[in-house]
Amino acid sequence: AHIVVLPGDGIGPEVASAGVAVLRAVADRFGHAFTFTEHAIGGDAIDRFGDPLPQPTRDALLACDAILLGAVGGPKWSDPAAKVRPEQGLLAMRKMLGVFANVRPLKLHPRTAALSPLKPERTKGVDLVFIRELTGGIYFGAKTRSDSDATDECRYSVEEVERVVRHAFELARARRGKVTSVDKANVLETSRLWRSVATRVAADYPDVALEHQLVDSMAMHLLTHPADYDVIVTENMFGDILTDEASVLAGSLGLSPSASIGGPGAGIYEPIHGSAPDIAGQSAANPLGTILSAAMLLRHSLGLAAEADVVEAAVDDVLEHANLTRDLGGTATTHAVTRAVLDAIQ
Amino acid sequence: AHIVVLPGDGIGPEVASAGVAVLRAVADRFGHAFTFTEHAIGGDAIDRFGDPLPQPTRDALLACDAILLGAVGGPKWSDPAAKVRPEQGLLAMRKMLGVFANVRPLKLHPRTAALSPLKPERTKGVDLVFIRELTGGIYFGAKTRSDSDATDECRYSVEEVERVVRHAFELARARRGKVTSVDKANVLETSRLWRSVATRVAADYPDVALEHQLVDSMAMHLLTHPADYDVIVTENMFGDILTDEASVLAGSLGLSPSASIGGPGAGIYEPIHGSAPDIAGQSAANPLGTILSAAMLLRHSLGLAAEADVVEAAVDDVLEHANLTRDLGGTATTHAVTRAVLDAIQ
Numbered sequence: 001a002h003i004v005v006l007p008g009d010g011i012g013p014e015v016a017s018a019g020v021a022v023l024r025a026v027a028d029r030f031g032h033a034f035t036f037t038e039h040a041i042g043g044d045a046i047d048r049f050g051d052p053l054p055q056p057t058r059d060a061l062l063a064c065d066a067i068l069l070g071a072v073g074g075p076k077w078s079d080p081a082a083k084v085r086p087e088q089g090l091l092a093m094r095k096m097l098g099v100f101a102n103v104r105p106l107k108l109h110p111r112t113a114a115l116s117p118l119k120p121e122r123t124k125g126v127d128l129v130f131i132r133e134l135t136g137g138i139y140f141g142a143k144t145r146s147d148s149d150a151t152d153e154c155r156y157s158v159e160e161v162e163r164v165v166r167h168a169f170e171l172a173r174a175r176r177g178k179v180t181s182v183d184k185a186n187v188l189e190t191s192r193l194w195r196s197v198a199t200r201v202a203a204d205y206p207d208v209a210l211e212h213q214l215v216d217s218m219a220m221h222l223l224t225h226p227a228d229y230d231v232i233v234t235e236n237m238f239g240d241i242l243t244d245e246a247s248v249l250a251g252s253l254g255l256s257p258s259a260s261i262g263g264p265g266a267g268i269y270e271p272i273h274g275s276a277p278d279i280a281g282q283s284a285a286n287p288l289g290t291i292l293s294a295a296m297l298l299r300h301s302l303g304l305a306a307e308a309d310v311v312e313a314a315v316d317d318v319l320e321h322a323n324l325t326r327d328l329g330g331t332a333t334t335h336a337v338t339r340a341v342l343d344a345i346q
Numbered sequence: 347a348h349i350v351v352l353p354g355d356g357i358g359p360e361v362a363s364a365g366v367a368v369l370r371a372v373a374d375r376f377g378h379a380f381t382f383t384e385h386a387i388g389g390d391a392i393d394r395f396g397d398p399l400p401q402p403t404r405d406a407l408l409a410c411d412a413i414l415l416g417a418v419g420g421p422k423w424s425d426p427a428a429k430v431r432p433e434q435g436l437l438a439m440r441k442m443l444g445v446f447a448n449v450r451p452l453k454l455h456p457r458t459a460a461l462s463p464l465k466p467e468r469t470k471g472v473d474l475v476f477i478r479e480l481t482g483g484i485y486f487g488a489k490t491r492s493d494s495d496a497t498d499e500c501r502y503s504v505e506e507v508e509r510v511v512r513h514a515f516e517l518a519r520a521r522r523g524k525v526t527s528v529d530k531a532n533v534l535e536t537s538r539l540w541r542s543v544a545t546r547v548a549a550d551y552p553d554v555a556l557e558h559q560l561v562d563s564m565a566m567h568l569l570t571h572p573a574d575y576d577v578i579v580t581e582n583m584f585g586d587i588l589t590d591e592a593s594v595l596a597g598s599l600g601l602s603p604s605a606s607i608g609g610p611g612a613g614i615y616e617p618i619h620g621s622a623p624d625i626a627g628q629s630a631a632n633p634l635g636t637i638l639s640a641a642m643l644l645r646h647s648l649g650l651a652a653e654a655d656v657v658e659a660a661v662d663d664v665l666e667h668a669n670l671t672r673d674l675g676g677t678a679t680t681h682a683v684t685r686a687v688l689d690a691i692q
């Protein structure tokens with residue numbers, strides 16, 4: 001299998017190389033041949049190519065089996081008025097690959113749950129997966145700007161809603177059989193469309209329960225009853241906000257992986273944390289979010305479930321016994337934690 | 347002063363009458379003449395007039411000094427595909443009155459902070475005010491719907507942004523001197539407009555510090571560092587989500603008031619909780635959110651700051667010493683808690 005690695009900015013290169021090391025260890029142990037090529041994205045690509053998603057990167061993305069991404073962005077390129085911005089690379093890549101489903105599992109590990117701002121009795125038993133629509137909505141709608149005003153259009157087609165909602169139902173079927181669809185159907189036309197499609201799709205899944213939640217209520221219930229949820233599916237902008245809110249429950253962003261999948265080609269796998277320029281180059285970044293993203297890559301893009309299980313078990317083992325990085329209350333370096341995972345894989 | 351009372355649905359009438367009782371007590375104690383007239387809104391108005399904001403209500407709203415609202419909505423009228431829905435009354439009223447600034451103060455009382463899902467060390471010192479833009483954005487933009495897709499337009503003019511941002515700066519000047527402006531300037535054109543206007547307005551307030559936050563980061567920081575914030579200003583949709591998320595910090599929704607102000611006429615004062623149809627008619631609703639909203643009414647629409655202080659002190663007193671409603675871990679009825687506040691006012 002051919003994997004494109006996009007190190008990106010800040011701590012991106014450090015965590016990406018941890019992910020690659022783990023994938024190499026898996027290849028060795030299971031006798032697979034993985035090849036890796038690195039390409040530029042984000043701020044790094046702006047500096048080197050004047051483009052956050054340069055042509056060589058685009059070509060590579062269309063010709064590979066899976067993509068491992070570090071992180072993108074940083075204060076150096078963050079002027080919102082700038083003509084080219086790192087996150088444009090991210091958005092262009094998502095659209096180009098058609099990865100309409102952003103999958104973010106959230107589980108609490110006993111050792112790190114103590115770091116959550118929520119009381120432990122609230123987070124007990126949390127085991128949910130967000131499916132955020134990733135290639136539609138207000139992110140990609142028509143925009144206008146004049147001296148006196150600005151507009152952004154949110155648009156959803158029935159097909160766009162249906163494919164991502166089906167993805168959620170398929171996943172729920174393999175889990176605890178519950179889908180929570182989040183919208184703002186009391187105000188938005190796109191949300192009324194969303195709700196009617198979700199309701200229609202649900203008829204094909206009599207074994208799965210569907211509930212609808214308004215986005216404002218959901219922002220509350222995620223904090224008051226997070227253990228009530230199994231699969232949560234929502235549109236792009238609501239998903240951006242709610243997945244970040246939910247990620248706090250885990251205590252550290254450093255642990256959470258994500259997969260952006262559903263397109264005809266490669267999926268994108270990346271930790272949910274950002275580029276954290278303040279700790280870049282210090283071997284202080286937590287590599288576990290990227291390593292768990294690599295596990296998702298094995299499972300979803302390469303069909304290697306047993307291999308993914310081994311990586312996840314290795315991370316569990318490290319979370320249980322090893323010295324962890326600073327964000328998890330430890331004193332270990334990125335290298336040391338990666339090494340501990342590699343040892344647990346061998 | 348003439349006050350229109352909109353009891354609305356579910357527990358709305360119970361909490362609204364608690365608010366009226368408190369305003370009457372204030373009038374008695376301070377020798378003011380307040381008159382009250384009740385009008386229909388929401389589901390109740392749909393049932394009686396076939397319209398969630400009937401003409402008699404509209405006429406009254408335009409001729410009064412302030413509006414006290416209970417709550418609107420309920421499962422009976424909640425089919426999102428229905429032609430008339432209770433919340434349309436709310437939205438039409440906001441637009442008609444031009445109340446562009448929705449103000450939601452959030453403070454934690456020591457006795458109720460224990461009910462928060464957040465650990466006490468996280469919520470220590472939280473004292474913030476949200477200013478949510480309330481009459482623009484995607485709520486009021488053009489909408490389309492066909493068999494195959496739907497759209498909602500988010501539009502902001504420079505004037506719409508400027509007036510609400512100025513409101514935030516004025517408020518911050520009278521508080522701790524910090525404004526946090528929340529947008530999604532890395533994706534949305536309306537957010538880039540928002541950010542540029544906020545930055546320009548800030549120049550008129552050299553004594554106030556302005557920081558910009560992306561909405562997804564803000565959803566996290568509200569949980570990890572809530573005590574860092576003073577005045578938070580944001581657009582309509584983001585404000586809907588973030589204010590509900592933030593309200594959870596207080597432990598109970600039942601305590602939080604809101605004011606919708608800034609228009610040429612009357613302001614709207616209401617608790618942030620909903621109509622809670624499951625407990626309607628049982629005298630189980632917490633009246634304190636409405637009573638604190640009545641205090642905001644005295645302060646902002648009637649210019650009666652000393653009177654507002656007395657009501658707020660009475661609520662503090664009740665929170666300290668009285669048996670509270672169920673949501674706050676007590677066993678008291680709506681009536682009993684209201685009576686306790688009235689006693690503390692006399």
Ligand SMILES: CC(C)[C@H](C(=O)O)[C@@H](O)C(=O)O
Pocket residue numbers: 087090091240532533562
């Ligand atoms: C960087 C930004 C454009 C991006 C988004 O909003 O999708 C990020 O917040 C994310 O969630 O991946």
Ligand SMILES: CC(C)[C@H](C(=O)O)[C@@H](O)C(=O)O
Pocket residue numbers: 186187216433436437586
């Ligand atoms: C009922 C609904 C239309 C309303 C809104 O979204 O503004 C409510 O959630 C609120 O926050 O007042």
